[in-house]
Amino acid sequence: MDQCDLQRDKKNDAACDIKKEHHCSVCGKLNPATICHACEDKIRAEATEHKRDIERK
Numbered sequence: 499m500d501q502c503d504l505q506r507d508k509k510n511d512a513a514c515d516i517k518k519e520h521h522c523s524v525c526g527k528l529n530p531a532t533i534c535h536a537c538e539d540k541i542r543a544e545a546t547e548h549k550r551d552i553e554r555k
């Protein structure tokens with residue numbers, strides 16, 4: 499049970515809705531997902547580059 503569910507049990511849906519607003523864990527911008535699309539693309543590009551680096555060695 500997460501914080502949101504605990505608040506819902508207390509019939510405090512308004513506070514719960516505020517808690518539902520997520521921020522990108524990378525850039526900190528308000529975002530519905532854990533990581534925004536811009537950062538997701540960046541991470542994916544870096545991962546691909548890293549993989550290429552390993553394969554080269």
Ligand SMILES: [Zn+2]
Nearest residue numbers: 522525534537
């Ligand atoms: Zn981001």
